Amino acid sequence: MAKLEASDAVVFGISIDSPAANNAFAQKIGVTFPLLSDMNRKVLKQYGILKMYNVEKEEYDWAQRTTFVIDKKGVIQSVEEEASAINPNNAVAVCTKLPKK
């Protein structure tokens, strides 16, 4: 996290949870960055990462675990999905390489 802040980046977590649930979650795991609520799945659809999960024979549309790095011009610099999205090192590396101006 410190490395990301040093590279002039902000981090947002996004899920379909409510702000209240996200706030409790943030306190529990001690995150310092904002957790955003996409309760109507608008952004998940925009970014094309809705994923069907099967729980007790019912289907739910939740987010596919994905990390996007966006530069200051609003251009996507990297996209990571699934397992590689959990490890933040690559996102850190991408941000560190971006121009600081």
Add this chain to the structure above:
Amino acid sequence: MHRTSFRAAMVAAALAAGLLTSAAGTQQNVKVSHTALKAGDMAPDFTLLDNQWKQIRLSDYRGKKNVVLAFYVLAFTEG
């Protein structure tokens, strides 16, 4: 005359191939739900509430900060 119809047929075949390819691509996207966005694309703008009920607009950070968007499955899970 003959030549023209041959060209028309070629164009039609190319179009059909293109349509088939894009249809297959779309289908695959739906099945595995991979994002169609890639490096070099503009990030779609959005406004969402954060965990303090404050509105966060992605485009507010343009020209100021790099942004890392980490989509996760659900709170209180390992996902």
